Amino acid sequence: MQWISLSWGKAARGGPLATRRNACPVGLPLPDHPQPFTHRVVMSQWGDFEPRSRIETALPPEDVVALVDLGDRLAVWFTLLRKERMRPRYVLRNQYIRLTVHSRETTESQWIWKRDTFNIAYGPVSGETFLLPPNHVV
Secondary structure (H helix, E strand, C coil), X not given: CEEEEXXXXXXXXXXXXXXXXXXXXXXXXXXCCCCCCEEEEEEEHHHCCXXXXXXXXXXXXXXXXXXXXXXXXXXXXXXXXXXXXXXXXXXXXXXXXXXXXXEEEECCCCEEXXXXXXXXXXXXXXXXXXXXXXXXXX
């Protein structure tokens, strides 16, 4: 699984910073690590939109995404989306699904916009898997 979080402020809503923001990838090569794992990538306006990544050996908490291995496919509930809680998406072996969620929050001084992209594969995958188009987009 790969979870890419992108965040920006008002300055990156237009102009050259918006061009850099829009060029940020929604899929990156996976690191060489025993599967399963979560490849967590963070990019932000305040870090010049450079990817900073880490490997988490645990899957995300169930209040973000819930995964159930059904043997021949993976059931995925995107629990961070209220409307998606009751309807699972299914990923077949050697395929992957992509979900992109846009949100915003406020701090004491500004609005922060966010784009979280989840790339979830079922079965062993190559490091280049998430550079290819997904089998399903949610």
